[in-house]
Amino acid sequence: MQILIAHSHLNPGGVTRIIESQIDSLKNIPVKVLVGTCPNPETITSRGAELVIMEELNYLEHKTYSDDEAKEMLDTVLEKLRQQITKDTVIHFHNLNLGKNPIVTFAVYLLAKEGVRVFNHAHDFAEDRPSNQTFLEEIISDIFSHNLSEVLYPDLPNYQFGVLNSFDLERLLSYGVEADRIEWLPNPVTFSCTIVNPDKEASKKTICEELKISDEKLLITYPVRVIQRKNIGEFILLSVLFDHITNFVVTQPPQNPVEREMYRQWVKFCEDHEIDVVFEAGNKVDFERLLCASDFCITTSYREGFGMVYLEPWLLNTPVVGRDIDYITKDFKDDGFTFPTLFYKINIPEIKIDFKDLNMKMQMEIICDLKSGRIEKQKMFEQNPILTTLFNKVADQVIEQNKEIIKSNYSLQGYGSKLQNRYKKLVG
Structure with a gap:
């Protein structure tokens, strides 16, 4: 089993810190990190993970795209993602449904339809951000003529979800995602506390x-x-x-x-x-x-x-x-x-x-x-x-x-155990 952790960027912030924690919690599993940009590669490579930059994962400029432009971008994303996938890969994608890059969202859905295992780790939701939701509709519904709900929440056993809290767990259930395809995964709190007995x-x-x-x-x-x-x-x-x-x-x-x-x-x-x-x-x-x-x-x-x-x-x-x-x-x-x-x-x-x-x-x-x-x-x-x-x-x-x-309740060890158990469910 190979874990391919993917996100649009590794700029300083919450998602980046969670990705670092995930690498730290998966000591015995090969991890590759695939991102659009990474200002400090050593934060990943020093943890023993391979880092791959794929610029197409970056946020997509929110503008009107022609059908030909969108299809060309989709072909490029699919080709580059396939180069990183083996038959035992699990793609662990962060904020895939947020609407920052609808081309990538659609590409991962198509790969899942082909049987690629996807773990969609939802930190935030486009449904809470009207402009993001509109952007998804403009590309996925209008250009590619696919039902947006089906693309964001496909009914596939090899497409599963992680959520941060009980509110988002209930949200996914209301969207029709089965409970056994959702992992409640509160973030680990891993502050290093290098200051001993702080005064x-x-x-x-x-x-x-x-x-x-x-x-x-x-x-x-x-x-x-x-x-x-x-x-x-x-x-x-x-x-x-x-x-x-x-x-x-x-x-x-x-x-x-x-x-x-x-x-x-x-x-x-x-x-x-x-x-x-x-x-x-x-x-x-x-x-x-x-x-x-x-x-x-x-x-x-x-x-x-x-x-x-x-x-x-x-x-x-x-x-x-x-x-x-x-x-x-x-x-x-x-x-x-x-x-x-x-x-x-x-x-x-x-x-x-x-x-x-x-x-x-x-x-x-x-x-x-x-x-x-x-x-x-x-x-x-x-x-x-x-x-x-x-x-x-x-x-x-x-x-x-x-x-x-x-x-x-928020230890790195417990977090890693939950992740590995979910991956095993996906791999079977």
């Missing part, structure tokens, strides 16, 4: 010096790459609301060109209005040391595939607070996790709508009003009483309990 106070002092911020305030870190769904406006709102007691930092800028203009506007907004958020902190200090030094990690994201941000920081004794995403945190809470303060919405005085649902211009106007005093902070707390507890001290017992749950 938070000393770490914080050093990090704050490097970031040129006061260590007298709470250090609040959003360990994320800033993209639209991470809801950075709400993060900035909270930084203003708590600026008397906190420093807010966020770790990475977006890489997707589509997201960069949004990010640039928020950075400029903070500069223009003297809002002291530290952007790109992950490029200025070591990521692990930053998480270790933080008093809290925070998330304002409104959509996640797995929600690693809710788990990972606890391993460095850093509690996680912020916006609750029910379909994500339900599984963690069912495991016994305790979250100190999570909120479902932020109400703005005189406005009967969740802050996250406002457009960027309106969010900026409200933040300006809060900054200037036209919206009183006290009224914000009256409208959102849960925020008064957001940065309350978290008991050591809660931290230790959550760490133990992570180690028991």
Whole structure:
């Protein structure tokens, strides 16, 4: 059995880290990694996996393609994929159905129809992203005249799925995928924790010096790459609301060109209005040391595939607070996790709508009003009483309990066993 792990790219981020974990968990199985681009090949080759670059797996430009263009691209993708496949290969494809490259989605479906074994590892879904869904329809339905649902969720024993949470498991069942073709595969939490017995106070002092911020305030870190769904406006709102007691930092800028203009506007907004958020902190200090030094990690994201941000920081004794995403945190809470303060919405005085649902211009106007005093902070707390507890001290017992749950339920060893058992089901 050979495992061919495939994805559009290996840029820094969640899927890349999961692919690295998968290689680490499959020590006794030959693994080949097939991607469109990989900025740091050593992260794969140093783990003993073979790396193959196939540019056709990259995100496809979202434009109108002629029938001839689409068919030519399809022929190329099929030819190059077949060169990597042997009779005992399992293709483990990440986010195949997301709609970033409909040609590849259709090609893998055609290979599955020929009998190639496919494990479709779904982190995110095109159904949640209308433009992606439209792109799939334009190519798969309009050009290739195939039923989109059949291509995305084929009824084939050699085509199986992995999902990150119970919500997506139920989603696939509702799409007609049989339960025995779905593996519930929560991501492993594999933070290396190279800092032994971290001294938070000393770490914080050093990090704050490097970031040129006061260590007298709470250090609040959003360990994320800033993209639209991470809801950075709400993060900035909270930084203003708590600026008397906190420093807010966020770790990475977006890489997707589509997201960069949004990010640039928020950075400029903070500069223009003297809002002291530290952007790109992950490029200025070591990521692990930053998480270790933080008093809290925070998330304002409104959509996640797995929600690693809710788990990972606890391993460095850093509690996680912020916006609750029910379909994500339900599984963690069912495991016994305790979250100190999570909120479902932020109400703005005189406005009967969740802050996250406002457009960027309106969010900026409200933040300006809060900054200037036209919206009183006290009224914000009256409208959102849960925020008064957001940065309350978290008991050591809660931290230790959550760490133990992570180690028991999200281990790399258990993850690897699940993967290998699923592959064996596919191979027969």
